[in-house]
Amino acid sequence: MSPPERQRRWRLVLGEPGGQGLGEGSEPVGQDRTVDRALAELYDADPRRRGAGLGSSAPEVARWLGDIRTYFPTSVVQVVQRDAVERLGLHRLLLEPELLQAVEPDVHLVGTLLSLRDVMPQEVRATARQVVRTVVQEVERRIAQRTRTAVAGALDRSNRTRRPRPRDIDLGRTIAANLAHYLPEHRTVVPERLVGHARRQRSVARDVVLLVDQSGSMAESVVYAGVFGAVLASLSTLRTSMVVFDTAVVDLTEELSDPVDVLFGTQLGGGTDINRALAYGQSLVTRPADTTLVLISDLYEGGVREEMLRRTGSLVRSGVQVVVLLALSDSGAPAHDAENAAALAELGVPAFACTPDAFPDLLAVALERGDVAAWAERELGRRTT
Template identity: 35%
Template sequence: PAERWRLLLGRPGAGSPSGRCARLATALDELYGSGHGEGSGPRLDGRSGGREAPFPGVREWAEELEVLFGPGVREEVLAAAVAQGRTDVLEAIDPSAVRPSVDLLRTVLEHAGGLPEARVARLRPLVRRLVDELSRELATRLRPALTGISVPRPSRRPGGGLDLDRTIRANLATARPAPDGAGTLIVPERPVFRTRARQANDWRLILVVDVSGSMEASTVWAALTASILAGVPSLSTHFVAFSTEVLDLTERVADPLSLLLEVRVGGGTSIATGLRYARELVTVPSRTLVAVVSDFEEGGPVTGLLAQTRALVDSGVHLLGCAALDDTGTARYSKAVAGRLVAAGMPVAALSPLELARWVGEKV
């Protein structure tokens, strides 16, 4: 217990730790001991902090962490090191063992943007694992909100697969006991089939995503959400990234890894430019959804943004402003600009991906 308290408080007390406790303290000091100490320094006291000499390299440190704490804690400590800016740790993280999180994915992507292609290639397995796991988890949560538009429509006309659930419900009047008394027979006099809706009935979703410097987390969530929505059969999903310029990444929207590696976060903000481009994609306004993901810190005259908003509203497009998009729906936006957009016809709300999916599902 005394050694555990020594590690917890970061002070050696009456003496320096020894044996396994010293190894534990030294391993923790490599990340957490800068200016504080976790108990490994021989002269640490309550008045000053310090740390021992660092490990020879990341590989040796990672191996020591695994021996002392196990692979799970090793990956957590390495992930924390990445979050603190230790880019040298990135390639030591085991993609199959790390705990996926949007914060870790965002940090890896941020560092990958400044690395040579050879090192980025070595990071791709890690980014792929994070993206796949986060997308799978998000899809599980979003799927109920999209059921109505992702499930093929029922039809009495043969041609698609048999919709067994609807067929049973439609033929309950024919139910009768089985001859052997072991169950119930239903005669499918009115079979129901699955069929795709006509293309003319499909909807178009245009995600207009702010990738200026303040929007890192929302950009990751928007890309993951877009890739899930792109899998809905009756929904055509576009991904338009903007700062002061516009980049249409729709061709990559089905592959969130490719999409995220292509996006470069940074620069100023011109929402009006993004909306102007979105207007060019509209063909059937009444069946078009435009969702703007931004903090609405417009870099240019607000009058241009309001003009583009009114033009979309007057044409019949369904507009929504997402004042940041993350898993908590935390609002981070210019209330003054958002208020003027609301007056111009664009509802503005801080949303989680699930709430955005519900909005899409309700409209479609």
């Protein structure tokens, strides 16, 4: 180890007070400043004067945990989070439901609780579930009806019949299909073939597979995906599967009746093996032409990149509609692997970030086998990569 590298590491270990004797040039720069700040907020704090408060402090805790997950391996993150619970009094926040009820429902807070799940004392887990359920119910109220309406409309529009009832006739498509029978002298079209909306089917019309990256940076997307998965699973015309992954793959489809169970079945943090997740998702496909696969990931692949691209191409060629969401959140444009996004675009797979409010319309376009990339550029004002 070079002397500058040794000095850098000692400065991060000792913090600002202990690192003053290391000499000139020891102050952290670049990424090290963020690492030093994250460590200082925990280990330089006086536990007697510092605690996890409420309200505006919740986003700060979420940001801090995000920094920790970004710059340290999972084994270290677990130790640091356990120290945070003890030193900063995070367990006090979890043990006081009457105080938590005063906190505005916040997806970031849910991400924080899920991140701390494995270090929670047993007696606080019920409180944590109560908080998560409050946030989930708020999100569900926001998106559920719109999602059901968009999906039902998409399936009705995509399911055409040539013998429609009068009130089910699609006038626009009927005219377009009969333009050859235009009578100039009468300035009218004589329809020889009617096109209309079929009655809503009772059987399963489409399959939806959600593959959700549960690495630490995707916490907000995991929360929204869990709620959407539960809403979609409640629709009898869809067969919905939800799979979360890091370097392992976990099928949470059986938990979709309760989104809180889905979220507590996730494990935020760890690496990412998108190829393995796609392989599992591919095994769920039984009707390629009637399947939409949504991969929610920032595309930082820790597995075999070439195999990931090959498998995605195979899914597309089989008839599966594949869409990649770099984030499903309200937090703006995410950091992502632009090279992988571009490679997927060449395979005909659009990749872009999407807000939860826009997701129902996106899904409707996908279920109709429409041009998702054109929709994203038109409705979201962003080009797909």
